[in-house]
Amino acid sequence: MKYAMLIYTDQAAESSRTAEEQQAIMVGYHGFTTEVREKDLYKAGEALHPTTSATTVRVRDGRTVTTDGPFAETKEQLGGFYILDCKDLDEAIEYAAKIPGAAHGSVEVRPIVIW
Amino acid sequence: MPPAIDEVFHNESGRILASLIRLSGSFDLAEEALQDAFTQACQTWPEQGTPLNPAAWLLTTARRRLIDAVRRQRTRTDNAAALTHDILLRQESESPDMPTVLQDDRLRLIFTCCHPALNRDAQVALTLRTLGGLTTSEIARSFLVPEPTLAQRIVRAKNKIRDARIPYEVPTRDRLPERLASVQTVIYLIFNEGYASTSASSLVRGDLCGEALRLGRVLCELLPEDTENRGLLALMLLQDSRRNSRTGPNGELVTLEDQDRTLWNQTAIREALVLLPLSGGPYSLQALIAATHARAASPAQTDWRRIAALYQELLQQIPTAVVALNHAVAIAMAEGYEQGLELIDRIPELESYHLYHAARADLLRRLERPADAAAAYRRALTLVTNPIEREYLSRRLRQLAP
Structure with missing residues (x-):
């Protein structure tokens, strides 16, 4: 069963981190990615540029309307994701808790639809 | 449903359903099959007599229905992957030792229904519905929520179990304490919902206490080594033993001190005292406190x-x-x-809690400081919401005035 692990963190807080702090988090992500790859759970995983680089697209009455930035102002923003193949929700929760972002932000675990 | 079948339903449906869910991997298919089996029982039992082992009869019948349903679904969808649980294979590998198999399944069911990924309201509703065998409308009435709201709650929970694949198994040892705490919370919540109510619908809500006790017994039976399971059951039994003395003839509140102790249910108290661990977690400690009261022949x-x-x-x-x-x-x-x-006086954070002022008032009354006691009762009266407690506090206030 595939689960998307959507990592939400506070971007503003991230920009005020020291280089060492940032480095420690990167090491954490590297370790996590290595672990889930070795256990053959890893399907995909990407980090996203900050929401300041985002463009929101809507099509209304056949016209494409673009907006600068994300569609909603929230305290935490989607900063990256993993797609992991887990046995069940318990295993998914176990790995979600190991994602470094879970320690300061939050990780939303969403099962992926099988068509 | 004829009374005999109704009783079997109440006592056995949780067990049977738990096995059917394991066999089918689906709450919905299992519930349908069980419903069908009971419908058939209603038709055949009155004529042919109740089978020797009604639970086994129901399980066999429901299982047959389940196989039919799975076959139908297979030909309809042609999507074998959707049916990961091969019920026919499972049936063959089934242990012939039925009681053990049934018990294990009930434990799985409890843990799945009380999974922390479900919100508390959903855990309670699903537990009562599946393990308690209560109907949606009974649960809705007990919790004073509209029936469609409750039905929606159950549907949403079942869908999440299926879509997010909440496991149908007893948690591993490292996860057990946290998961067990969730189960205990749900059971105690059900009990308190029934115990705290003294309203017009108290008859229905009193059933919740009985249901919580039954679930507490199941938990003790299945995981007897956990002292908190025993503590929880003992606590509920001791509280329930005072059920008939808690209110007077006009429904008024009678405090522990003024209760007629001969009305306490000694059978329940004895059962609790046997269960009682000597120490332990919060439930055990609260049970030990309740037991100390239960052992006292008089308040003094x-x-x-x-x-x-x-x-x-x-x-x-x-x-x-x-x-x-x-x-x-x-x-x-x-x-x-x-x-x-x-x-x-050193607990200022309870300033807006009526029982804080009620407790102060009671001590001030005992200290023969009637003016201070009256002020505290009045403060409590501005905060209390339960009409029966309000009536009690007003009565106390009146008694202070000469």
């Missing part, structure tokens, strides 16, 4: 020192203001009203 014979010591221990485990208040009251009874009052 209450071992308040022991109760104060137990509250002290509880306070270390759950350092909340409400536990501190109970501890202060026990100290007042054990060592002196002044000492108790002093402790109570």
Whole structure:
């Protein structure tokens, strides 16, 4: 069963981190990615540029309307994701808790639809 | 449903459903199959007589229905992947030792229904529906919520179990304590919902206490080594033993001190005392406190020192203001009203809690400071919401005035 692990963190807080702090988090992500790859759970995983680089697209009455930035102002923003193949929700929760972002932000675990 | 079948349904449906869910991997298919089996029982039992082992008959019948349903679904969708649970294979590998198999399944079911990924309301509704065999409308009435709301809650929970694949199994040892705590919370919540109610619908809600006791017994039976399971059951039994003495002939509140102790249910008390662990977590400690009251033949014979010591221990485990208040009251009874009052005054965070002022008022009354006691009762009356408690506090206030 595939689960998307959507990592939400506070971007503003991230920009005020020291280089060492940032480095420690990167090491954490590297370790996590290595672990889930070795256990053959890893399907995909990407980090996203900050929401300041985002463009929101809507099509209304056949016209494409673009907006600068994300569609909603929230305290935490989607900063990256993993797609992991887990046995069940318990295993998914176990790995979600190991994602470094879970320690300061939050990780939303969403099962992926099988068509 | 004829009464005999109704009784079987109430006692056995949880067990049977638990097995059917394991066999089919689907709450919905299992419920449908069970419903079909009961419908068939209603038709055949009155004529042919109740089978020797009604539960086994129902399980066999429901299982047959389940196989039919799975076959139908297979030909309709042609998507074998969607049917990961091959019921036919499972049936063959099934242990012939039925009772053990059924018990294991009920434990799985409890843990799945109380999975922390479901919200508390959903856990409660699903537990009562599947393990308790209560209908949606019974649960809705018990919790005073509209039936469609409750039905929606159950549907959403079942969908999440299926879509997010919440496992149908007993948690591993490392996850067990946290998961067991969730199960215990749900059971105690069901009990309190029934116990706290004294409204017009008290008859229905009283059933919730019975249901919680039944679930508590199941939990003890399945995981007897956990002392908190026994503590929880003992606590519920002891509280329930006072059910008939808690209110007077006109529905008025009767406090522990004024209760007619001959009305206490001694059978329940004996069962609780046997279960009682000597120490343990919060449920065990609260049960030990309740047991100390249960053992006292009269209020004057209450071992308040022991109760104060137990509250002290509880306070270390759950350092909340409400536990501190109970501890202060026990100290007042054990060592002196002044000492108790002093402790109570050190819990300012309960300023907006009516029982805080009620406890102060009670001690001030005992200290023969009627003006201060009256002020505290009045403060409590501005905060109380339950009409029966309000009536009690008003009565106390009236008694102070000469």
